[in-house]
Amino acid sequence: MKIELEKSYEAKKYEDKIYENWEKSGFFKAKVDKNKKPYTISMPPPNATGMLHLGHAIMLAIEDILIRYHRMKGYEALWLPGTDHASIATQNKVEQQLAEKGLDKYKLGRKHFLEEVEKYVAKSQNTIRNQIRKMGASCDWSRERYTLDKGLTNAVQEVFIRMYKDGLIYRGDRIVNWCPRCESTLANDEVEYKEANEKLYWIKYGPFTLATTRPETKLGDTAVAVHPKDKRYKEMIGKKYMIPGVLGEFEIIVVGDNAVDPKFGSGAVKVTPAHSFTDFEIAQRHKIPAKSIIDEQGRMMANCGKYEGMTTLECREAIVKDMKKMGLIEKIEDYQHNLSVCYRCGTTIEPLISKQWFINVDKPVIKEGGKKVSLKEKSIEVIKKKKIKIVPDRFNKTYFNWMENLHDWCISRQIWFGHRIPIWYCKSCGHQEASKTKPLNNCAKCKGEKWKQDEDTLDTWFSSGLWTFSTLGWPEKTPEFKYFHPTAVLETGYDIIFFWVARMIMMTSYALNDIPFKTVYLHGLIRDKQGRKMSKSLNNGIDPLEMIEKYGTDAVRLSLVIGNTPGNDMRMYEEKIAGYRNFVNKIWNSARFAIMNVEKEDLEAKFTPGKIKSLADKWILAKLQLLIKEVDEDIKNYRISEAGTKIYDFIWNYYCDWYLEISKGEHKNPTVLLHVLKTFLKLLHPFTPFVTEKIWSYIEKTSLITEEWPEYSEELNFKKEAKIMEEIREIISQIRSIRAEMKVDASKKIHAIIYSKKRTKELEEKRESIMRLARLETLEISEKGPKIKNAKSIYIGDIEIHLPLKEMIDSKKEVNRLNKEIENKEKYIKGITAKLENKGFIKNAPKELIEKQKEQLEKEKQNLKNLRSQKENMV
Ligand SMILES: [Zn+2]
Ligand SMILES: [Zn+2]
Numbered sequence: 051m052k053i054e055l056e057k058s059y060e061a062k063k064y065e066d067k068i069y070e071n072w073e074k075s076g077f078f079k080a081k082v083d084k085n086k087k088p089y090t091i092s093m094p095p096p097n098a099t100g101m102l103h104l105g106h107a108i109m110l111a112i113e114d115i116l117i118r119y120h121r122m123k124g125y126e127a128l129w130l131p132g133t134d135h136a137s138i139a140t141q142n143k144v145e146q147q148l149a150e151k152g153l154d155k156y157k158l159g160r161k162h163f164l165e166e167v168e169k170y171v172a173k174s175q176n177t178i179r180n181q182i183r184k185m186g187a188s189c190d191w192s193r194e195r196y197t198l199d200k201g202l203t204n205a206v207q208e209v210f211i212r213m214y215k216d217g218l219i220y221r222g223d224r225i226v227n228w229c230p231r232c233e234s235t236l237a238n239d240e241v242e243y244k245e246a247n248e249k250l251y252w253i254k255y256g257p258f259t260l261a262t263t264r265p266e267t268k269l270g271d272t273a274v275a276v277h278p279k280d281k282r283y284k285e286m287i288g289k290k291y292m293i294p295g296v297l298g299e300f301e302i303i304v305v306g307d308n309a310v311d312p313k314f315g316s317g318a319v320k321v322t323p324a325h326s327f328t329d330f331e332i333a334q335r336h337k338i339p340a341k342s343i344i345d346e347q348g349r350m351m352a353n354c355g356k357y358e359g360m361t362t363l364e365c366r367e368a369i370v371k372d373m374k375k376m377g378l379i380e381k382i383e384d385y386q387h388n389l390s391v392c393y394r395c396g397t398t399i400e401p402l403i404s405k406q407w408f409i410n411v412d413k414p415v416i417k418e419g420g421k422k423v424s425l426k427e428k429s430i431e432v433i434k435k436k437k438i439k440i441v442p443d444r445f446n447k448t449y450f451n452w453m454e455n456l457h458d459w460c461i462s463r464q465i466w467f468g469h470r471i472p473i474w475y476c477k478s479c480g481h482q483e484a485s486k487t488k489p490l491n492n493c494a495k496c497k498g499e500k501w502k503q504d505e506d507t508l509d510t511w512f513s514s515g516l517w518t519f520s521t522l523g524w525p526e527k528t529p530e531f532k533y534f535h536p537t538a539v540l541e542t543g544y545d546i547i548f549f550w551v552a553r554m555i556m557m558t559s560y561a562l563n564d565i566p567f568k569t570v571y572l573h574g575l576i577r578d579k580q581g582r583k584m585s586k587s588l589n590n591g592i593d594p595l596e597m598i599e600k601y602g603t604d605a606v607r608l609s610l611v612i613g614n615t616p617g618n619d620m621r622m623y624e625e626k627i628a629g630y631r632n633f634v635n636k637i638w639n640s641a642r643f644a645i646m647n648v649e650k651e652d653l654e655a656k657f658t659p660g661k662i663k664s665l666a667d668k669w670i671l672a673k674l675q676l677l678i679k680e681v682d683e684d685i686k687n688y689r690i691s692e693a694g695t696k697i698y699d700f701i702w703n704y705y706c707d708w709y710l711e712i713s714k715g716e717h718k719n720p721t722v723l724l725h726v727l728k729t730f731l732k733l734l735h736p737f738t739p740f741v742t743e744k745i746w747s748y749i750e751k752t753s754l755i756t757e758e759w760p761e762y763s764e765e766l767n768f769k770k771e772a773k774i775m776e777e778i779r780e781i782i783s784q785i786r787s788i789r790a791e792m793k794v795d796a797s798k799k800i801h802a803i804i805y806s807k808k809r810t811k812e813l814e815e816k817r818e819s820i821m822r823l824a825r826l827e828t829l830e831i832s833e834k835g836p837k838i839k840n841a842k843s844i845y846i847g848d849i850e851i852h853l854p855l856k857e858m859i860d861s862k863k864e865v866n867r868l869n870k871e872i873e874n875k876e877k878y879i880k881g882i883t884a885k886l887e888n889k890g891f892i893k894n895a896p897k898e899l900i901e902k903q904k905e906q907l908e909k910e911k912q913n914l915k916n917l918r919s920q921k922e923n924m925v
Contacts, residue, residue, distance in 0.1 A: 363845020
């Protein structure tokens with residue numbers, strides 16, 4: 051009895067149901083199993099308020115391939131999903147929504163505002179969960195986590211308090227990147243740079259003339275700095291001067307500092323310690339006081355007299371006007387420079403001094419042998435000693451460079467939404483204590499009873515830095531934590547290496563004295579067809595969900611994975627996805643053809659390699675063995691694109707174009723047909739889980755997702771027969787290309803004569819296939835024979851194929867063509883021969899290369915011989 055398959059595959063009809071079935075059957079769940087090796091991936095948590103974009107889609111596709119592959123390989127594969135509360139991003143979104151209703155967070159108050167945020171988060175978490183499901187992600191939903199859930203909050207507090215007690219976390223007045231719009235500090239790498247056309251103001255400044263882009267900061271100046279070796283100013287260093295200003299005279303001191311570039315402007319710069327990073331550092335080195343003049347809303351403070359309350363830009367305009375009146379402006383030039391802006395909202399960053407919490411990255415605290423090393427040293431060491439491998443390894447350099455230049459990490463944020471800093475202050479005396487909850491004891495200093503918690507929250511990377519272990523129950527030493535940690539691989543975009551990857555390494559080094567993952571796989575970013583970044587303003591983005599709706603998840607996954615190599619950006623466009631939808635259809639059609647060609651009873655028949663007789667069967671099985679071997683190696687080494695390409699080529703070029711074509715004729719062996727089909731379905735499953743699972747359901751009662759990964763079998767690698775079959779394939783292809791070259795009508799059948807040397811028996815076996823696929827009227831096969839005049843001839847190894855196309859061949863033209871080819875061939879042979887006679891080459895070239903060249907020479911000599919005898923056959 052025949053098995054019926056639908057004529058065409060409609061992804062939309064099946065995908066959701068298949069996913070639901072996998073999930074319901076518990077196939078995604080991982081448990082502690084001492085008899086199996088664990089394989090763990092912590093899914094990079096998308097923002098809780100996010101929408102699935104191509105960056106997520108690519109991460110999900112690659113990770114799902116790795117997880118499905120390892121699950122089939124017999125590992126206990128855990129893929130732990132979750133979401134990130136993404137404090138600034140989420141708070142901004144809710145604030146925008148409130149603004150539309152004429153509300154703001156201050157009107158609501160902290161408590162109600164946070165309730166609004168949580169409501170919003172709960173709603174959007176569901177959206178992102180369903181979108182992850184749409185991608186076919188086989189993650190363990192029973193272990194889903196959220197960076198703000200109870201367990202993770204506990205882990206965050208635990209690490210904070212330990213670090214605090216170790217003296218790694220401190221609070222200090224430091225200059226920070228401040229976003230006046232978000233009203234929060236930003237980490238250095240959360241600052242973006244934007245080229246801007248500004249003005250450079252040359253101002254008269256007592257005995258100096260200075261160039262500055264920010265004349266309004268003059269109100270906070272406390273020094274002038276020059277290069278210590280600058281002859282123009284050497285005498286002035288250490289002296290104090292009174293400087294005329296718009297609010298009256300003020301005093302500065304001149305300092306010599308190597309940070310000053312004597313070539314910029316006049317070589318002397320004004321120092322505003324409270325509002326510039328460089329100036330802050332100069333001030334620290336020379337013990338110069340700082341004077342804050344700009345507040346947290348980016349407005350001039352009360353000490354700015356008539357400028358009080360102005361924004362910095364308003365103040366700049368006003369102060370320049372006043373300075374002009376006083377004759378203090380020498381000239382104004384156009385000036386292009388990089389402006390620091392907030393990576394979340396694009397507002398210009400205002401550096402200012404503020405009381406913040408920092409992590410000291412230089413303090414030796416992690417035990418290492420007999421000594422202690424700092425977070426920075428440890429994080430560099432784990433990569434240097436290859437405890438963690440970065441793929442591709444060129445990012446090692448980027449990582450080291452960033453780590454070596456790392457300053458203390460500012461972890462406090464003035465955002466309401468996030469992990470509140472677990473520090474409590476005594477209301478009477480200000481004494482501080484670290485505690486997860488309000489201290490029950492009285493103040494150790496003044497015996498006061500009332501406590502107040504720090505208002506700030508933690509940088510969102512503080513919690514995501516703990517992600518690999520906080521999600522496994524840490525600080526409890528749970529069986530899951532012991533079994534699944536460290537994780538196998540962290541797969542993410544290279545743009546996030548510092549934000550997240552580096553911080554995970556630092557935090558795990560500290561908390562566990564261990565690594566969070568063994569490998570970091572960095573994928574490239576996605577660009578449009580022209581190679582441009584995708585952006586809202588260009589409107590060139592592609593919505594993965596829309597593409598899934600149109601072409602199915604399998605096609606979207608293939609288009610994201612094939613052609614995508616680690617660390618390199620890739621282009622993405624709709625036609626590409628449509629192309630892979632065609633491939634998915636091809637898979638379906640080829641499977642359908644195979645399945646329609648077997649009987650239901652064949653499904654029960656055992657696959658017995660000993661019974662295989664046909665050349666084509668042995669050939670496809672041998673090809674399949676090579677494929678298994680290579681795909682395995684590729685995936686193990688993160689060459690996912692190569693693995694996908696090889697399976698694609700196998701199905702398209704070998705299975706469909708040849709094996710199925712041949713089996714349409716004389717030969718049929720259902721067990722081989724099924725064995726090959728089932729094997730490549732398994733290989734393909736991690737890449738296109740849906741269509742393969744659907745096909746599987748027609749031939750097996752099990753689920754493909756739980757099947758074992760195919761093993762390479764030496765017994766099925768029929769090398770000898772595969773070689774012969776390759777020759778036959780070559781014969782057919784060559785005849786076909788001569789037909790095309792001579793423009794022989796597709797319906798016209800031609801004659802062929804083959805001198806087979808020792809291959810007669812095998813060629814006879816495939817006579818039907820050769821005749822049918824090469825469209826032959828007659829085929830003579832004999833070991834050898836006389837020369838055939840006016841024929842097109844092909845030589846494959848020592849097999850000769852002659853096509854007596856007589857009247858179709860213009861012999862003059864053909865002789866000319868052959869002469870030209872002979873000439874080229876002779877030149878080429880001369881070239882290789884000269885190379886092989888060159889002593890320098892023989893001495894320096896790798897052995898394999900020399901061998902290859904020798905082989906090539908022999909082949910070309912044979913080809914030349916063939917060409918010459920072809921010419922002789924022409925009349
Ligand atoms: Zn901002
Ligand atoms: Zn107290």
